[in-house]
Amino acid sequence: MDYKYDTDFWAGNAARKIWDDIVPGEPRKTIPYTLTKEAIYKLCKATGDMNPLYVDEDYAKTTKWGGIIAPPSIHVLLMFSCTPNDDWMRSPGTINASQSWSYNIPARPGDVITLQARALDKFIKGDRLFAIHDNVFFNQDNEVICSGRGWTIRSM
């Protein structure tokens, strides 16, 4: 990562957009991120998915992919590694209600991954404030890795 990642999501929270400030359609700031084998391994271990295709180079070389690939759910990490500390996805108390993702090609170690992201919509349901985020991840060849959106309940 080319910037200091702040693991304290309270720090800088004042700089983040609250629900009232979120403008559907407005792009979010994003940051290129170089994926590594170590980051893939760490996520696979944390999710209990140690498929050798993701973690064993010798095995992965024998497959049609010719080397290690990331699991489809790598966007779980990319969502945070490709956004700055003041991105509103980090607002403490943000609750994930639903997500949908489509997968095109796998991400690989060494890929320089970029994100195009925006708020797609915001609405009120009952007492809850919702915002939908819309995201597309690309590799260095401008190929789509995956695209998806998430329905979040905003903290108040």
Place this chain on the structure above:
Amino acid sequence: METAFNIKEGQRIEGTSFSPTRETIWEFCEASLDYNPLHWDDEYMKSDFGKTNFGGIIMHGMSNFSLITKMMTDWALPQQGTHRRLETRWKSPVKPGDTITPSGIVKKVKVTEKANWVVVSVEVKNQEDKLVAEGEAMVEFPL
């Protein structure tokens, strides 16, 4: 309906169970970079979220998402299938000490001009058989 690639509507898919602990949830924070205090801050989780009080830290929804993904790729990859889509809705929070298990059922087999598509209805239940997540996956198989 039987197809050339031998996947039938109604076929069941079983995933592997996962039992989150405070440690595994923190490990997921570090691996995903999602340090939302919902997942580690006991004091913060004493507060109310609108009408909801979770009564303690909760597991990341995306940890659940990853567990469903594992079920789908464990099923699809050995059959030359490609996991193409996953949509999930979270119905109940998952907490340390819970054991969650994903499963799926093939709802539709659809042949298009270039591939065999399989639509799978997925769900995750906890140790009390309570639904914690539901959704739909799509897998592409060669013709």
